[in-house]
């Protein structure tokens with residue numbers, strides 16, 4: 006053993022404060038089901054961490070949670086008993102150490118030494134031996150070497166390889182693969198002919214699947230057989246994008262603020278949203294006057310674009326009554342309320358505390374807007390009351406993995422299955438609520454096909470008074486919108502959350 010080993014360092018030091026805060030936040034997330042962003046912000050405030058310390062703590066928390074499944078695969082090879090027999094608090098300690106060793110530029114000796122010291126203070130002296138021994142094993146290989154050792158070979162199982170190399174559960178990768186695979190027109194029969202789709206040539210097609218031709222030596226092209234052997238274009242890029250720290254995007258609420266004001270406060274104009282601006286370098290939105298007063302807000306550009314799309318769809322005749330059927334916490338409500346001209350937005354949300362957030366978001370917006378606490382599937386208004394309806398339904402959130410580092414490991418395929426009846430009921434209710442000639446935007450922050458196209462197809466198959474329209478023209482200037490008629494935005498193509506929108510017109 007090297008004589009600088011933590012065990013032989015002489016007087017024992019206390020733990021590093023930043024790592025201690027990070028570890029405790031991770032415990033709140035994994036043991037108590039907390040949300041990393043909320044728990045971290047609170048912890049940073051309470052510990053008065055700012056600047057570089059806050060950035061380091063954020064990377065420790067977000068990175069450890071994001072890469073958790075991958076680190077577990079490495080740890081399973083480094084611990085002598087099955088991981089599920091390890092105390093969860095010890096496992097979190099090992100994950101936190103692994104992140105520093107494999108994905109941050111922390112010197113190996115320092116990382117092991119700090120984690121031993123943290124283990125002593127958080128879990129007691131008896132646990133330090135195991136943490137020291139396991140982290141030393143982890144430190145003997147680089148991230149790439151661990152991936153090569155543990156992951157299935159790309160040639161044998163590209164999705165299994167990506168699951169380890171890019172830290173996503175396999176079922177999530179399979180859903181993304183399916184969503185990135187262009188649908189054949191025949192698959193969506195009866196939904197109106199999407200403009201342009203019939204002419205589209207799909208290279209390397211077996212079942213409408215474009216294949217990667219890129220930088221992997223053998224590009225993972227197994228025998229054409231199962232679809233899983235061919236990778237959809239962009240799949241790997243999407244997974245990489247999910248692992249990047251999110252940008253803070255602001256929205257200048259129309260009529261109350263504008264992008265110039267946000268730019269003057271240090272943001273950079275967003276690419277497509279005429280109301281969007283990106284705040285770089287860990288800027289604190291709360292310090293911007295327009296945000297503090299509710300004239301602007303924090304909102305992903307994709308969320309802005311889908312609300313703008315609904316507001317700009319062509320509607321003949323009356324256009325003063327807009328409904329947001331699933332409104333909490335109210336980001337899109339605020340944008341829609343600022344956009345409805347001489348009219349009123351009604352926002353519906355069943356959870357009281359979230360309805361209160363909608364009220365707060367609408368506070369600065371002039372007009373007679375209304376927030377109802379209620380169930381969107383049980384309308385208290387007459388059918389056909391509204392000219393435009395947003396159904397931004399509860400979903401798995403798989404499109405916002407950059408911003409919710411723990412979500413990918415917490416969500417399950419059952420969640421998706423269980424949400425589907427509610428999503429269908431809400432879309433059905435939205436269509437009933439809109440008048441003939443009016444439009445509904447069905448929106449999710451998930452690209453999972455079971456939450457997007459499958460829901461729309463099922464609901465429209467059961468109604469003869471509504472049809473899908475091509476929504477792509479409602480996203481002017483935005484490239485890579487696919488074959489339509491619905492629109493899927495992507496982190497790797499657009500830098501936004503993976504927002505989905507289908508535009509339905511009532512006849």
Ligand SMILES: C[S@@+](CC[C@H](N)C(=O)[O-])C[C@H]1O[C@@H](n2cnc3c(N)ncnc32)[C@H](O)[C@@H]1O
Nearest residue numbers: 330331332333334335336337380381397398399
């Ligand atoms: C994806 S979020 C909406 C986000 C919101 N549009 C925004 O931009 O801030 C879905 C919302 O639907 C709400 N919800 C759940 N069940 C509902 C129901 N039966 N009727 C209406 N809303 C529901 C959830 O509480 C949640 O606040």
